[in-house]
Amino acid sequence: MRKLTVALGERYYPIIIAANQLQQCGELTAEVIANRKVLLVSNPRVFGLYGEKTAASLQQAGFQVEVGIVPEGETYKNMAQANRLLDMAMQQQLERDSSIIALGGGVIGDLAGFAAAIYQRGVNFVQLPTTLLAQVDSSVGGKVAVNHPSGKNMIGAFHQPRLVVIDPDTLSTLEDREYRSGLGEVVKYGIVCDEHLFDYLETNAELLSQGESACVTEVIYRCCKIKAAIVEKDETETGLRAVLNLGHTFGHAIEKLGDYGTYRHGEAIAMGTMAAAYLALDYDFITEQQLQRMEKLYKSLNVDCRMPAFAPEDIYNNMLNDKKMQQNRLRLILPAKWGEYVMLEDPEKGRVLQAISSAQGN
Ligand SMILES: NC(=O)c1ccc[n+]([C@@H]2O[C@H](COP(=O)([O-])OP(=O)(O)OC[C@H]3O[C@@H](n4cnc5c(N)ncnc54)[C@H](O)[C@@H]3O)[C@@H](O)[C@H]2O)c1
Ligand SMILES: [Zn+2]
Incomplete structure (x- = not known):
């Protein structure tokens, strides 16, 4: 079993990473939370696969479990579903020290976490992430949110979990x-946070691409370690944490242009990261050889990183609407030397358009 800790002043929480841990989630939760009432939130697909096992483990540890099922899909990461969960919490008479537990991918984690953040001004929250993206990124760090018709993640909070239990076995389904899509986020860490991770990904690309269990577990561990260290230094993204937004301003524009259905989040991030790399090359922050290594890694992991053929102007305009913007000026995280980044404020429009075009293969 591998264990990490996220330390935030007086508060801290464990991240447990190991095969078969879903079966132990009751015991692990009981170690950090005394109140025995929990609302377990999932969707039909994930609950069908892992719900029984999870609920049984919680019950064995003495928890009184109610289940809240949210329909499948990003469209249900909304206020109406958050309200439903809050109604259930009221009915179940969850108390200030009771818990909401998320079993699922980033959609369920963000939604359940948002409900946990606002119910009685915040109750305990436990993450049981079941997608690679959630295991390497969204389950750690406490960003929780729902979407608004006018934008993704527009209504949210910072609400750290009390515990994250990662069972890589769940990735088999x-x-x-x-x-x-999860691998798209993994590569991001290698490019701007940790050169050794990038080397590891290159060396083990085939194993990782096949989902070989020891390799995947190692990668999850390394990504969580990086994310934990960043969150410890900058919990609410006032500075350093922005590094994790590599490729995200470009990527969000792609997700939006695809109506949030055509491209998965991690796919859009891989494409956005290559656009950021072309811009970084133009500004001489990276070398041609670096850019090629990035592209090659995505290819060997079978992650499509070519920007789709939307008009570069349309992509650019959507970038301007991203909520990561500051005072109407674009602010982009670009790769620099391996494991380093540059924050570029207000880049020239023509150069951004050119980078998009290059990332489209033109
Ligand atoms: N909070 C953060 O810091 C953060 C970071 C990145 C992304 N996000 C959010 O995460 C969401 C995307 O998360 P995601 O990529 O995990 O997508 P997701 O939650 O939609 O899950 C993807 C699909 O996989 C299914 N699924 C989940 N686990 C499974 C399993 N083990 N076996 C079979 N099927 C399974 C789901 O039912 C769904 O159909 C977006 O809403 C994004 O905004 C949040
Ligand atoms: Zn992301």
């Missing part, structure tokens, strides 16, 4: 496309 994940659709291949979802797995590759």
